[in-house]
Amino acid sequence: MALARTAYVDGRWVDQAQHFEVRDPFDRAVIAEVTDSSDELVDAAVDAAARAFPAWRTRPGPERGKLLGQLAQRMLADERRLAELCTRENGKPTAEAAAEVRYAASFLTWFAGEAERIYGETIPATHPGQRLTVVREPVGPCALITPWNFPYAMLTRKLGAALAAGCTLVAKPAEQTPLGALALAELCHEVGIPAGVVNVVPSADGARTGSRLIGAPQIRKVSFTGSTAVGRLILRSCADDIKRVSLELGGNAPFVVFGDADLEAALRGAMVAKFRNTGQSCVAANRFILEAPIADAFTQALVAAVGKLKVGRGSDDGVDVGPVIDDASVAKLGKLVGDAIARGARLLHGAPPAGTSHVVAPIVLAGVTPDMAIWREEIFGPVVTLRTAADEADAIAQANDTDAGLVAYFYTRDGARQARVAEALEAGMIGINEGLVSTAQAPFGGVKHSGLGREGSRHGIEDYTNLKYMATRG
Ligand code: NAP
Numbered sequence: 001m002a003l004a005r006t007a008y009v010d011g012r013w014v015d016q017a018q019h020f021e022v023r024d025p026f027d028r029a030v031i032a033e034v035t036d037s038s039d040e041l042v043d044a045a046v047d048a049a050a051r052a053f054p055a056w057r058t059r060p061g062p063e064r065g066k067l068l069g070q071l072a073q074r075m076l077a078d079e080r081r082l083a084e085l086c087t088r089e090n091g092k093p094t095a096e097a098a099a100e101v102r103y104a105a106s107f108l109t110w111f112a113g114e115a116e117r118i119y120g121e122t123i124p125a126t127h128p129g130q131r132l133t134v135v136r137e138p139v140g141p142c143a144l145i146t147p148w149n150f151p152y153a154m155l156t157r158k159l160g161a162a163l164a165a166g167c168t169l170v171a172k173p174a175e176q177t178p179l180g181a182l183a184l185a186e187l188c189h190e191v192g193i194p195a196g197v198v199n200v201v202p203s204a205d206g207a208r209t210g211s212r213l214i215g216a217p218q219i220r221k222v223s224f225t226g227s228t229a230v231g232r233l234i235l236r237s238c239a240d241d242i243k244r245v246s247l248e249l250g251g252n253a254p255f256v257v258f259g260d261a262d263l264e265a266a267l268r269g270a271m272v273a274k275f276r277n278t279g280q281s282c283v284a285a286n287r288f289i290l291e292a293p294i295a296d297a298f299t300q301a302l303v304a305a306v307g308k309l310k311v312g313r314g315s316d317d318g319v320d321v322g323p324v325i326d327d328a329s330v331a332k333l334g335k336l337v338g339d340a341i342a343r344g345a346r347l348l349h350g351a352p353p354a355g356t357s358h359v360v361a362p363i364v365l366a367g368v369t370p371d372m373a374i375w376r377e378e379i380f381g382p383v384v385t386l387r388t389a390a391d392e393a394d395a396i397a398q399a400n401d402t403d404a405g406l407v408a409y410f411y412t413r414d415g416a417r418q419a420r421v422a423e424a425l426e427a428g429m430i431g432i433n434e435g436l437v438s439t440a441q442a443p444f445g446g447v448k449h450s451g452l453g454r455e456g457s458r459h460g461i462e463d464y465t466n467l468k469y470m471a472t473r474g
Helices: 040-056 061-077 079-090 094-114 152-164 178-191 206-215 228-237 263-279 292-307 327-342 391-402 413-424
Strands: 003-005 007-009 010-016 019-023 030-034 122-123 130-138 142-145 171-173 196-198 223-224 244-248 253-257 285-291 346-349 364-365 383-389 405-409 427-433 465-473
Touching: 007 040, 007 152, 007 178, 019 228, 030 079, 030 178, 040 130, 040 171, 040 196, 040 206, 040 465, 061 079, 061 152, 061 178, 079 094, 079 178, 094 152, 094 427, 122 206, 142 152, 142 206, 152 171, 152 223, 171 206, 178 196, 206 228, 223 228, 228 244, 253 263, 253 391, 263 285, 263 292, 263 383, 285 292, 285 391, 292 346, 292 364, 327 364, 327 383, 327 405, 327 413, 391 413, 413 427
Parallel strands: 003 030, 142 171, 142 223, 171 196, 223 244, 253 285, 253 405, 285 383, 364 383, 405 427
Antiparallel strands: 007 010, 007 196, 019 030, 122 130, 130 465, 346 364
């Protein structure tokens, strides 16, 4: 039987007349009927966040941190149930879903600590008897808009920082995966986060609900993770009220393997960077750039490793690659792969997706060229694209030839080259002999069209605070 899930507003579970279905991406079975929040309910959630703000901001940081720590512990204690829910609504293999639960909880633990360390400054004064001090204050009620690919982690990376800073919030999860956010709201309720501090308004119409939320005058900051196209709209919408905006947007990560690389390490890194979450990750390796001397050897090893991946239902034993999220994803992958082959790319493994199944077996394409859409756009699926580079300068030029700048990976054993190439790559994050860069204590975020601001780390909390400077005499 499908679960019934309602919005969470002002500490209460609120049902409404309209509902939408959440479907298992593997077989399209309806797994839940969820309240489709009306504009009035969004307004009520914003009002609740605004009313709760004065008390929450004045609560001592260590107390806010304690609640966040308890929330992290509740998530970890519930890892199995939360992971199963994630596999059902998102499709990712159960082991990956469990890893996401731990990763999501790590942001809460991290920001629980940071809540105790929101330091100000004292500045040497200009005049005798004068004191110049700076404090950090919470920006106010925030709107958090999240995507479907990491339903827990994309939310806790924002929620942890917001609550630690003393902000209240209204979260709008993606239409495909509202269940994770609602499960998290349940845990917030259980650990005693006060009514109105956390509100969750699921919706079947992201544009409508998102605009209502962003347009509310009480909202002082919008934190968005999702596509660059929607990020642009949000940035424009926030211009009139000069709202703070953080944007974690799409990537088009290069994965460069140099001639002197440890090829086994590069292969391990490539498999994680490409296939985690079925390739549906903003930090997924999108473009493989192989220096000529190792191109054939690495390609052969990669094709062999891809051939061993087990594809299927995320909850089945040993599955490495689950279904992609929906029909639009299958159609997009079919179009990108078909276009590349029509323009001369060579299929080394797999076949273009055909039919209506969301299970897309991994594909490897060689001879990809920069004019192909599959090289220029974020693929967001289990497709490897390969090009060769003549030398280091060529590899760097190819890697930087994109509007995106979230992450770049490269493999080399040469220490001088590690420093040189890392400096030359245009990205907010660099993996050097490392295929997985995301971790709670490091700043996550991009340059160019990949976003504004940083999440996680000690910098993540800055986006939720304003500096207030006070000059005092006498
Ligand atoms: P999306 O279509 O941009 O949607 C993201 C969120 O925005 C969803 O909650 C969506 O609601 C909502 N939304 C849609 N239109 C809106 C509008 N006009 N105003 C306000 N909100 C709106 O992205 P997605 O397909 O869910 O996620 C994939 C993208 O996210 C990829 O590009 C990926 O790279 C990026 N991403 C980036 C990061 C990062 O940290 N940089 C991390 C993960 C994902 P509905 O679902 O109801 O449409």
